Amino acid sequence: MTITVSNLQPIIAILAGILILIAPRLLNYIVAVYLIVVGLIGLGVLRHFS
Template sequence: MTITAVQIPAIVALFAGVLILIMPRFLSFIVAIYLILVGLHGLGLFRSLHM
């Protein structure tokens, strides 16, 4: 399976959702990381990784 830049937000969201279900007290931490990653992706900073 090849992971493309389009799939990264979906994978991060899935991972964050599972972590929130397992450890709800880390909700704000997980949301903050998710928002940072989505912001970086939106700015195109992951293009250099050639995913």
């Protein structure tokens, strides 16, 4: 099975949701890191993950 971004997004969302439930202060950092990574993938900077 090949792991692509479309396969990882649901897993990342579940893990982020669990982390936010455990420690709500992590919400800002989780959202910021997610947006930066998605932006870099969208621009093609991280071509390995696209």
